[in-house]
Amino acid sequence: MPAHILVIDDEQNYLLLLDTLLADEGYSLTTLQDPELALEYLVESDVDVVITDMKMPRVSGQDVLEHIKKNYPHIPVLIMTAYGSIDGAVQAMRCGAFDYIAKPFSNDELLLSVHKAVKMSEAEQQNRLLRQSLQEKHGSHNIIGRSQGVRQILDLVARVAPSTSNVLITGESGTGKELIAKALHYGSNRQNGPFISVNCMALNPGVMESELFGHEKGSFTGATVKKRGRFELAHTGTLFLDEIGELSFDTQVKLLRVIQEHSFERVGGSESIHVDIRLVAATNKDLQQEVEEGRFREDLFYRLNVVNIHIPPLRERVEDIPLLAAHFLHTFSQENNKDVQGFSPQAMQALTAYHWPGNVRQLENIVERCVVLARGATIGLEDLPAEFKEESTQYKSAADLLPTEINLGETLEKIEAALIRRALVRSNFVQVKAAETLGISKSLLQYKLKKYNISGKQ
Numbered sequence: 001m002p003a004h005i006l007v008i009d010d011e012q013n014y015l016l017l018l019d020t021l022l023a024d025e026g027y028s029l030t031t032l033q034d035p036e037l038a039l040e041y042l043v044e045s046d047v048d049v050v051i052t053d054m055k056m057p058r059v060s061g062q063d064v065l066e067h068i069k070k071n072y073p074h075i076p077v078l079i080m081t082a083y084g085s086i087d088g089a090v091q092a093m094r095c096g097a098f099d100y101i102a103k104p105f106s107n108d109e110l111l112l113s114v115h116k117a118v119k120m121s122e123a124e125q126q127n128r129l130l131r132q133s134l135q136e137k138h139g140s141h142n143i144i145g146r147s148q149g150v151r152q153i154l155d156l157v158a159r160v161a162p163s164t165s166n167v168l169i170t171g172e173s174g175t176g177k178e179l180i181a182k183a184l185h186y187g188s189n190r191q192n193g194p195f196i197s198v199n200c201m202a203l204n205p206g207v208m209e210s211e212l213f214g215h216e217k218g219s220f221t222g223a224t225v226k227k228r229g230r231f232e233l234a235h236t237g238t239l240f241l242d243e244i245g246e247l248s249f250d251t252q253v254k255l256l257r258v259i260q261e262h263s264f265e266r267v268g269g270s271e272s273i274h275v276d277i278r279l280v281a282a283t284n285k286d287l288q289q290e291v292e293e294g295r296f297r298e299d300l301f302y303r304l305n306v307v308n309i310h311i312p313p314l315r316e317r318v319e320d321i322p323l324l325a326a327h328f329l330h331t332f333s334q335e336n337n338k339d340v341q342g343f344s345p346q347a348m349q350a351l352t353a354y355h356w357p358g359n360v361r362q363l364e365n366i367v368e369r370c371v372v373l374a375r376g377a378t379i380g381l382e383d384l385p386a387e388f389k390e391e392s393t394q395y396k397s398a399a400d401l402l403p404t405e406i407n408l409g410e411t412l413e414k415i416e417a418a419l420i421r422r423a424l425v426r427s428n429f430v431q432v433k434a435a436e437t438l439g440i441s442k443s444l445l446q447y448k449l450k451k452y453n454i455s456g457k458q
């Protein structure tokens, strides 16, 4: 689609001139003599660039500019001024005009400026689309689950996202810590700022400091150019410190100082740099315990842990498994151009009974593999990896377990937990029903749910 340009000038001659000139360049033009009408026109039309005369009766070009900057800040505005009234032009540039052109102008001069404005408008539009798609991709609506645990997290994310409080996300590997960190960012008013992630485990301690805080040219061998660190890059956005439990003691001290003083220096530099960032940290370690054992600074822990979002492991929110599995099935079917519709009841049962040491990531990987290898429309028990068949046969045929070397108590508990999960899934998490199927009282079921850390809806 050609760029749409709105031209406002009380002099008909100029409108005619611009109309011919710009239409010849392939732009789509609207010309209006009355600035008030033009402002009304903007409400309903998609305009990419505005060109306005400065001196007009009643509403001036300056008024038009201010109105547009306030209501449509993405539209570049070109100002035309009569020769000699440069002051107005300077003022207009200060108010955010894209450029000004003195009348009379040469065609080339005008076209050059218009081309630039159109380019800028296109780039702005693309940025907006990109931001929208990032928001779409990482917003909290992508967090799947209906368990109590997930509902509490969603509620917390919605309440905490708009604040600037530091957040510590805890949970086993693969539970969705990064997903939550992004939801916090894209749900905040920092969403147009950057989301910068640092994995404290992947970086070796020697370069950690320069990665985080940047360095000045020549500050150490190999520092041939000045480099901005992640703290600077995250300015106006969110800095996500992943695997924070792996931070060396030295870096912990430095991080604490930055949090307290909101400023830092680049390695080898003396200039104090201030940044406006929101810190979100994540760990699969028990940081409280790390503190008690002297591996993590207590003061830093409290600074990071202003709000704690804990993500329960998948095995403690069994009711999310069918939802997540269906979600991944749908995603990977589409991605692979396959028409896989669902899981057989046995396969779903095996999935819900499994203990998921790798949590949601493991589920995602297994579903992807199943979809890629699927021959039919349904994924059956036989399509799942071997460990699922074993796990599901644990309660099918307990005798199969006897010849192997096993601890009786543990195995019986495993079988009991698996049976309870199965009964819950089959009764759609209605506990009374599940208890009935199992032939036990509701209170005994509830006791066992607690004992095995199984979540069940009330």
Ligand SMILES: Nc1ncnc2c1ncn2[C@@H]1O[C@H](COP(=O)(O)OP(=O)(O)OP(=O)(O)O)[C@@H](O)[C@H]1O
Residues within 6 Å of the ligand: 142, 143, 144, 145, 171, 172, 173, 174, 175, 176, 177, 178, 179, 180, 284, 324, 360, 361, 364
């Ligand atoms: N509730 C959920 N809904 C949808 N997808 C999820 C959910 N939880 C996790 N995932 C997906 O599971 C995968 C793992 O999540 P993520 O990388 O956020 O986990 P993590 O806790 O950071 O893991 P690690 O500790 O291994 O770094 C991602 O692809 C993520 O999109």
Ligand SMILES: [Mg+2]
Residues within 6 Å of the ligand: 177, 178, 242
């Ligand atoms: Mg992670």
